[in-house]
Amino acid sequence: MKKVDHIGIAIKDLNNALPYYIETLGLKLLGIEEVKSQKVKVAFIDAGNCKIELLEPIGEDGAIAKFLEKRGEGIHHIAFGVSDIRTRMQELKEKGVQMLQDEPKPGAGGAQVAFMHPKSSFGVLYELCDKGDKPNGHL
Numbered sequence: 796m797k798k799v800d801h802i803g804i805a806i807k808d809l810n811n812a813l814p815y816y817i818e819t820l821g822l823k824l825l826g827i828e829e830v831k832s833q834k835v836k837v838a839f840i841d842a843g844n845c846k847i848e849l850l851e852p853i854g855e856d857g858a859i860a861k862f863l864e865k866r867g868e869g870i871h872h873i874a875f876g877v878s879d880i881r882t883r884m885q886e887l888k889e890k891g892v893q894m895l896q897d898e899p900k901p902g903a904g905g906a907q908v909a910f911m912h913p914k915s916s917f918g919v920l921y922e923l924c925d926k927g928d929k930p931n932g933h934l
């Protein structure tokens with residue numbers, strides 16, 4: 796793992812939460828994007844050496860919608876920046892980590908992403924995030 800790239804936070808309504816991050820905390824909004832494959836609308840916020848990803852559900856049946864229903868708003872996942880995501884996934888599988896998918900999926904900003912089951916990561920949902928040749932993009 797190279798570093799923590801971002802922390803994902805589930806929220807009900809981006810428009811409601813953004814003023815808190817931008818105006819109250821004084822952080823910078825980097826971009827907003829819909830990630831249809833994950834059924835979310837995300838806002839990335841610059842928090843210095845790490846980003847914050849606010850995740851608002853699109854529809855009622857995605858992972859974030861379900862999380863909000865069961866647990867309410869709050870920290871949803873921690874994403875490690877990695878390179879060569881397929882190799883990292885294979886290495887983790889060989890070490891007994893349960894990956895939530897066999898193949899990486901498209902995430903925000905054109906990144907390739909994969910998740911580890913919280914049951915095999917001591918209660919934390921970790922994401923691997925491979926930005927390929929766009930390491931300085933907003934994601």
Ligand code: CMX
Pocket residue numbers: 803830833835837850858859861862865870871872895902903910912913914918919920
């Ligand atoms: N962090 C920690 N634990 C979590 C969790 C989370 N975010 N989400 C669920 N869990 C736990 C639950 O508490 C539950 O534990 P218990 O069995 O002890 O109650 C267990 O995992 C199963 O949870 P569930 O509510 O029954 O939910 P599902 O099994 O349907 O799904 C998960 C959970 C993690 C497998 C699913 O959300 C998933 O596949 N996530 C990966 C994709 C994703 O999260 N996408 C949204 C982000 C997209 C983006 O960043 O762009």
